Amino acid sequence: MPKTAVITGITGQDGSYLAELLLGKGYEVHGLMRRSSSFNTERIDHIYQDPHTPDRRLVLHHCDLSDGVALVNLLRDVRPDEVYNLGAQSHVRVSFDAPLYTGDVTGLGAVRLLEAIRASGVQTRLYQASSSEMFGSTPPPQNEATPFHPRSPYGCAKVMAYWSTVNYREAYGLFGVNGILFNHESPRRGETFVTRKITRAVARIQAGLQEHLYLGNLDAVRDWGYAPEYVEAMWLMLQRDEPDDYVVATGVAATVRDFLQAAFATVDLDWERYVRFDAKYERPSEVDALIGDASKAKSLLDWSAKVQFDELARIMVESDVRQLTDELSGHRVRVDR
Structure with a gap:
């Protein structure tokens, strides 16, 4: 049987590239998107509406990281092999204007997803999208051992999500990894970035x-890389025998x-x-x-940035x-x- 994956934030830059990657590997992909009065699927329309893609290979669900019960129900229904948490309020400057919303979606949202995995009893592997913004004012180069010193509400929320993933890994044996991705861009990047x-x-x-x-x-x-390369690193992290945390960057x-x-x-x-x-x-x-030091990803994942x-x-x-x-x-x- 093909593997099944859940992607939160599938309509974003990373979510769209990751969906393409997983579909290309034969996965059945379930994407979570917030209910809205307007469509926001431009980045995935080419694969969601592709007549050559079997109907059930890509399924979209209206589900929000603020609704823990809905997350539990969805996980029990889908029973995914892998979960990629890419959903967040991800604009650093905006996080200063909306710190409570950013903390709820980016920080507590990750905790709700972790708890939903635990409560549902589904045996799955979780990728948590962490960020170089967690390092903040700590001098570069930054690697997995570098102390965090976030300088924005967004960075603070990502630190919460990072340590929550580590905590669920250590407390409950959850296969959870943190991908500490440095800035990664593409033509699909939002116009306000x-x-x-x-x-x-x-x-x-x-x-x-x-x-x-x-x-x-x-x-x-900044350390700017190419988003399609970075989503491959996400996938590679979940293929390892043991969960761990990795910096992904160009250096x-x-x-x-x-x-x-x-x-x-x-x-x-x-x-x-x-x-x-x-x-x-x-x-x-x-x-x-x-400025990231991705030596660990190179050594253990055989991954390095090309662009x-x-x-x-x-x-x-x-x-x-x-x-x-x-x-x-x-x-x-x-x-x-």
Whole structure:
């Protein structure tokens, strides 16, 4: 029989790539999505509506991480071999404006899922999406032994989810792993995240639809990788004989300014002509540098990143240029001045 997996947050960037990966490996995939008055399945429509995909290979359920009873019932019904918890309020800047919501969904939501696994009695393996934001102000390079010092409500909530996973592993023998993923991007990244905000603006500026791009701190150092590669690391963690925690990163440092330069260079533009500073995009407490050491993942999972930030910027810009071209050929688009 094929393996069965549950993915929370399946409509997000990582969830969509992970669903593709698992379907390609023959899994039956069950995706959890919040009930909404509008559809939010754009990232998975190409596989959910694919006429060549058997109807029961990908099933969507309206279920929320705030509803522990619904989680128990779903797990008992599906009895998955693997569970990937990717659901969260994942925007760091937004977490300062909505700390209670972020804590409930990103932190307590993970605890509800852990408790649902325990209460349902289903023997499954859990992947918990942890984050480099947990390290916060701890100097790089950061690895699995680096102390946490989060600098945002999002980072604090992820620390709660991380230690809860460890606790359920130690207290109940749950096969739970933490993937401490550093920044990973793609053309499917949400438009409010800085990388996608940049690449989308590059496409619009080149087309004459936007004059300026407003950003906050350009000196922040990040370790940017390619999301489709990172979801493979998630899967590999659950194939090991013993549960453990892993950093997933490129090990390459780049500032927001470096990403800007690479993105604008893709279309032969000088970023300094178009970028303006706006203090509203700065965080109340900044994380200066996140650079991961993924030596453990290389050694035990045989995983390493191949796409670096400059190639990533090119991939995203070229995708946004194509998308904008398609939009312009079909209908009018808004002009930002």
